[in-house]
Amino acid sequence: MSLSSLLSGLLSDSDQTTESPVETGASESDAAATTVIHECRNCGTNVSAETTRCPACDGDDIVTYSID
Numbered sequence: 001m002s003l004s005s006l007l008s009g010l011l012s013d014s015d016q017t018t019e020s021p022v023e024t025g026a027s028e029s030d031a032a033a034t035t036v037i038h039e040c041r042n043c044g045t046n047v048s049a050e051t052t053r054c055p056a057c058d059g060d061d062i063v064t065y066s067i068d
Ligand SMILES: [Zn+2]
Pocket: 040, 041, 042, 043, 044, 045, 054, 055, 056, 057, 058, 059
């Protein structure tokens, strides 16, 4: 096994598990007239748009609201 193939395998694995931390209560009140809320249906935690699994309760039931 070569070192380079081992490293590239590790790098591609880490790409799939990258998750950004979620901060609740962050308000973005500029530009867009429509606010989209992504929220865990199980515990109500606000998550980011690309989040598919709740960081608080590990649930995967994310609901999306649009607020004008
Ligand atoms: Zn949750």
